[in-house]
Amino acid sequence: MNQPQPVLRVPLGRDLLAFTRLLRRLQIRHRVVEEGDSQVLWVLDPARVEETRMLYERYPDGDPRGEVQATRSPRGFGLLAQLKAxxxxxxxxxxxxxxxxxxxxxxxxxxxxxxxxxxxxxxxxxxxxxxxxxxxxxxxxxxxxxxxxxxxxxxxxxxxxxxxxxxxxxxxxxxxxxxxxxxxxxxxxxxxxxxxxxxxxxxxxxxxxxxxxxxxxxxxxxxxxxxxxxxxxxxxxxxxxxxxxxxxxxxxxxxxxxxxxxxxxxxxxxxxxxxxxxxxxxxxxxxxx
Known part of the structure; x- marks a missing residue:
């Protein structure tokens, strides 16, 4: 059974709502929990951990312009998306x-x-x-x-x-x-x-x-x-x-x-x-x- 993995740790004041909306659109299963003075984002599918990290680095405030397509490969960025990024x-x-x-x-x-x-x-x-x-x-x-x-x-x-x-x-x-x-x-x-x-x-x-x-x-x-x-x-x-x-x-x-x-x-x-x-x-x- 796949084990959830922590991907991001950010301060409590950081608004992750727009980013988690992007994750939901891409069907990346996740959860956000509070630990002390931080928020920790966990990804439930280990195969998508690195993808999630790169998404946050590129789109920390979500993807309001719809640049990331939801039809990408389930294991990460599709080739065209990677080339564009x-x-x-x-x-x-x-x-x-x-x-x-x-x-x-x-x-x-x-x-x-x-x-x-x-x-x-x-x-x-x-x-x-x-x-x-x-x-x-x-x-x-x-x-x-x-x-x-x-x-x-x-x-x-x-x-x-x-x-x-x-x-x-x-x-x-x-x-x-x-x-x-x-x-x-x-x-x-x-x-x-x-x-x-x-x-x-x-x-x-x-x-x-x-x-x-x-x-x-x-x-x-x-x-x-x-x-x-x-x-x-x-x-x-x-x-x-x-x-x-x-x-x-x-x-x-x-x-x-x-x-x-x-x-x-x-x-x-x-x-x-x-x-x-x-x-x-x-x-x-x-x-x-």
């Missing part, structure tokens, strides 16, 4: 997928040439000569600080990064808006790429992993300082990602012949994300107090 995440992923296909997942060197941090030319089948980054930047090619995140070397690499960006990016977009998500993505991209460059020197690397670790660190520490439904992650997610980072740092994948991991980008993204999470969460906590 997270346009920046959706557009960014569309660009990532298109560039992944255009670069033939790492095989189209003619296009990859324009997206790498450093411009390069082939010497022979096994050797690449890189141009100094300073020279490219002096030519005004500042996009190179960001564009390596669109390079993916294999379908699994692209699919996993896209799924994680959709999961983490939507949370930031719900809580802090699309503009903030875009700014954080660009900052984490440039920062993690430069850390990777400092870590290994000239090398051909790419992927969204540095940005993902940045978003993870941002949500993690923001939630620690200013708890909110959007940044509350399932148990074990942060621990799993940190354990994966440590395993990658050991170099075991290089030894097993699975290819190099952009550890510098992972570490750089995580550190930057933790810093932005501390800043954003600290400011949110001050506003609440």
């Amino acid at each position: 997270s346009p920046v995440s959706a557009v960014f992923l569309a660009v990532t997928l298109l560039l992944g296909l255009a670069t033939e997942l790492g095989d189209n060197l003619a296009l990859i040439h324009y997206l790498t941090l450093q411009e390069f030319r082939l010497i022979d089948a096994e050797h690449i000569a890189f141009l100094d980054l300073d020279i490219s930047l002096s030519r005004g090619e500042w996009w190179r600080l960001v564009t390596p995140i669109f390079l993916h070397f294999g379908l699994l690499h692209l699919a996993m990064n896209a799924l994680w960006y959709w999961e983490l990016g939507r949370r930031v977009e719900f809580r802090q808006g699309g503009v903030m998500l875009l700014l954080l993505t660009l900052a984490f991209a440039a920062g993690s790429n430069l850390v990777q460059y400092a870590w290994t020197g000239p090398a051909l690397f790419g992927g969204l992993s540095g940005v993902l670790y940045g978003l993870l660190g941002h949500c993690w520490l923001f939630q620690w300082l200013a708890p909110n439904p959007a940044y509350r992650m399932p148990r074990g997610v942060v621990a799993m990602m940190l354990i994966w980072l440590v395993i990658c740092l050991t170099g075991v994948f290089d030894l097993l012949g699975f290819g190099s991991i952009a550890n510098g980008a992972h570490v750089g993204g995580l550190v930057l994300g933790c810093l932005t999470g501390l800043l954003g969460g600290g400011l949110a906590r001050l506003r609440r107090s």
Whole structure:
């Protein structure tokens, strides 16, 4: 038997009537009880807990304009509703997928040439000569600080990064808006790429992993300082990602012949994300107090 789960805890003075009307319209079974100086909203169907949290983050005062359709999937937001609610995440992923296909997942060197941090030319089948980054930047090619995140070397690499960006990016977009998500993505991209460059020197690397670790660190520490439904992650997610980072740092994948991991980008993204999470969460906590 499914057990009710607490989803929201808000002050007694907060009017939840309009929001509970939205829940009734969407047929999300719930109840609100008073506990001390707070109201706690319980959802009776565990499969709809995360949906309810995201609904409250997006529509805390209900949905008077009828933007949320009652004909959605019973287990959460339907695809069209999710795309409408997270346009920046959706557009960014569309660009990532298109560039992944255009670069033939790492095989189209003619296009990859324009997206790498450093411009390069082939010497022979096994050797690449890189141009100094300073020279490219002096030519005004500042996009190179960001564009390596669109390079993916294999379908699994692209699919996993896209799924994680959709999961983490939507949370930031719900809580802090699309503009903030875009700014954080660009900052984490440039920062993690430069850390990777400092870590290994000239090398051909790419992927969204540095940005993902940045978003993870941002949500993690923001939630620690200013708890909110959007940044509350399932148990074990942060621990799993940190354990994966440590395993990658050991170099075991290089030894097993699975290819190099952009550890510098992972570490750089995580550190930057933790810093932005501390800043954003600290400011949110001050506003609440």
